[in-house]
Amino acid sequence: MTIYGTALLAVCHLIGIITGDLFGRALGMETNVGGVGIAMLLLIIARIYLHKAGLLCATSECGVHYWGSIYIPVVVAMAMQQNMVAALRGGPAALIAAVGSVVLCGLFVSFINRMEPDTDVQKEGK
Amino acid sequence: MMWSIIEKAAKENGLVTAFAIVGLVMLVSGVISRKLTFGRVQGSAIAILIGLGLAYVGGKMSGGSKGLADLALFSGVGLMGGNMLRDFSIVATAFEVHAEEAKRAGWIGAIALLLGTVLPFIVGVCVAWAFGYRDAVSMTTIGAGAITYIVGPVTGGAIGATSDVMALSIATGVIKAILVMVSTPVAAKFLRLKTPRSAMVFGGLAGTVSGVSAGLAATDRRLVPYGALVATFHTGLGCLLGPSLLFFIVKMFVSP
Numbered sequence: 552m553t554i555y556g557t558a559l560l561a562v563c564h565l566i567g568i569i570t571g572d573l574f575g576r577a578l579g580m581e582t583n584v585g586g587v588g589i590a591m592l593l594l595i596i597a598r599i600y601l602h603k604a605g606l607l608c609a610t611s612e613c614g615v616h617y618w619g620s621i622y623i624p625v626v627v628a629m630a631m632q633q634n635m636v637a638a639l640r641g642g643p644a645a646l647i648a649a650v651g652s653v654v655l656c657g658l659f660v661s662f663i664n665r666m667e668p669d670t671d672v673q674k675e676g677k
Numbered sequence: 678m679m680w681s682i683i684e685k686a687a688k689e690n691g692l693v694t695a696f697a698i699v700g701l702v703m704l705v706s707g708v709i710s711r712k713l714t715f716g717r718v719q720g721s722a723i724a725i726l727i728g729l730g731l732a733y734v735g736g737k738m739s740g741g742s743k744g745l746a747d748l749a750l751f752s753g754v755g756l757m758g759g760n761m762l763r764d765f766s767i768v769a770t771a772f773e774v775h776a777e778e779a780k781r782a783g784w785i786g787a788i789a790l791l792l793g794t795v796l797p798f799i800v801g802v803c804v805a806w807a808f809g810y811r812d813a814v815s816m817t818t819i820g821a822g823a824i825t826y827i828v829g830p831v832t833g834g835a836i837g838a839t840s841d842v843m844a845l846s847i848a849t850g851v852i853k854a855i856l857v858m859v860s861t862p863v864a865a866k867f868l869r870l871k872t873p874r875s876a877m878v879f880g881g882l883a884g885t886v887s888g889v890s891a892g893l894a895a896t897d898r899r900l901v902p903y904g905a906l907v908a909t910f911h912t913g914l915g916c917l918l919g920p921s922l923l924f925f926i927v928k929m930f931v932s933p
Contacts, residue, residue: 564768571835574921587764587831588917591771598772618769623721624699625766628758629830630728630851631699632746633844636736644819645845648804649852652797652823656882657864659792663785663878664869 556614559601563593684750691753699757702727719858722888725826725851732844742840760834767827771913785874786907789881794914797823797884798923801849813928815842819849820927821919825885826850828915835920854888861892870896873903880904884911 571586594615601607687694706724710716714723732744741747746755756762801823805816818838822829822845829846832838838846861868861883869875870893880889880903889908893901 560765560769560772564765567768568764585917585919585921586835587767588913590764590768591913591916594768594771612772615769615772618766619772622763622766622770623724624696624703625758625763626827627702627721627724627728628695628699628754629763630725630758630847631732631735631751631754632744632758633729633732633847634736634742634840635729635733635744635844635848639733644804644808645822645848645852648801648819648823648849649856651800651804653853653856653860653883655796655800656793656884657860657868659796660789660868660875660879660882663789663882664875 553610553614556607556611556616557618558614559597559611560594560615560618563597564590566590567593687750688752692756693753694751695753695757698751698754702731716894719888719890722851722855722858725847726855729844729848729851764831767831767912767916770909773909786877786881789878790907790910790914791881793882793884793911794824794918795923796882797853798919802927810842811931813924813931814838816931817919817924817927818842818846820923821915822846822849823853824850824915824919825912826854827912828919831916832919832924836924850885854885857883857885857888858892861888862896865896870900873900876900876903877907880907881911884908884915 567588567590568586570589574585598607703720703724706727707720709723710720735745735748735751736742739747743755745751746758798820801820802816804823805819810816810819814833814836815838817836818829818833819842821832826847827850829850830843833843833846861870861879868879870879876893879893883889883892883904885908889904890901893904
C-alpha cells in the first residue's frame with residue numbers, strides 16, 4: 552500500500568526532527584540540530600534494512616518517491632513566500648557570495664582532477 | 678460575481694490552489710528553458726527565479742514579509758512551501774540514494790563533498806560579514822545559502838534566521854546553481870571533466886544537484902549519474918552540518 556511508504560517517510564521525518572531537537576537541547580540551544588539530515592540517514596538505513604527483509608514492495612515505495620519528486624515544486628513554493636523586497640535591499644551580497652564560491656570551488660575541482668593519474672584518464676576517457 | 682466565486686474557491690482550497698499555481702510556473706519555466714535557453718538553464722532554476730520574482734511582487738503589493746503568501750488568494754503557497762512539506766520532501770529524496778553506488782564514489786568523493794560544503798560556506802560567511810551582517814545566525818544562514826539553496830533555508834529555519842536573511846540566502850544558492858549550469862560546459866576543459874572520477878569530484882565540490890546535473894548533461898551525458906550521485910549527498914551533509922557544527926564555529930568567532 553502506498554501509505555506504508557509515506558508513513559515510513561513520516562516516521563523517519565518525525566524521529567529525525569525529535570532527535571535533532573534533543574541534540575539541540577543537549578547542546579544548550581532551542582534550535583533543531585541536523586534533524587533533516589538525521590531523518591535522511593534514517594530513511595536510507597530503513598530502506599536498506601527493509602529491502603533485505605523483503606518488506607518493501609514497489610507500491611509502498613511510490614509513497615516515498617512521490618514526495619521525493621515533488622521537492623523542486625515545493626522549493627518553488629518556498630521561493631514564492633520569501634521576503635524578496637528585503638533581500639534586494641541586501642544588495643549585491645548574494646551575487647558576490649555566489650560568484651566567489653563557484654570560482655573557488657572550480658579552482659579546487661581543476662586542482663584535484665589534475666592530480667588524477669594519466670592512465671585512468673586514458674583508460675576511461677574514451 | 679464570477680470573480681468572487683473564484684476567489685472564494687481559491688481561498689478555501691489554499692493548498693490545492695498552490696499546487697495548480699506552482700504547476701503552472703513549472704510548465705512555463707520548462708518552456709522558457711527549452712525555447713529561450715535551449716536547455717542550458719534547467720527549468721527548475723528558472724521556476725525558482727520566477728518564484729522569487731512573484732515573491733517580490735507579492736511583497737510589494739501586500740507590504741508584508743511573506744511574499745506571495747501574504748495575498749489571501751495565494752495563502753496556500755505558504756503551506757506548500759512551508760517548513761513541514763519542505764523538510765518532508767527533502768527527506769524523501771534520500772530514498773533515491775543507493776548505498777552500493779555511493780560506495781563507488783569512494784574517499785575522493787567524500788573529500789570533495791566536505792570541501793564543497795566548507796569552502797562555499799566560508800565565502801558566504803565572509804561576504805555576509807563584509808555586507809554588515811554581524812550576528813552568527815545571519816552569517817551562518819547566508820553561508821549555508823552559498824552551499825545550496827536548500828541548505829540555506831533549512832539551516833536558517835533551524836537556527837531562527839529572519840525572512841530577509843533567508844531570502845538573501847536562497848538568492849545566493851539560486852545564483853550559484855545557475856552559474857554552475859551555465860559555466861560548466863564552458864569550463865569543462867579547465868575542470869578536466871573527462872572521467873567518472875572527475876565528475877564525482879565535480880559533483881561534490883559544485884554541490885547543487887540541479888546545477889551539477891544540468892551542467893554535466895551539457896558537457897558529457899555519460900558523466901551525469903556520477904556527478905549527481907555525489908551531489909545528492911550535498912544537501913544532506915549541508916543540512917546536517919549547517920545548523921550544528923558550522924553554526925557553532927561561526928558563533929565561536931562572533932562571540933568569544
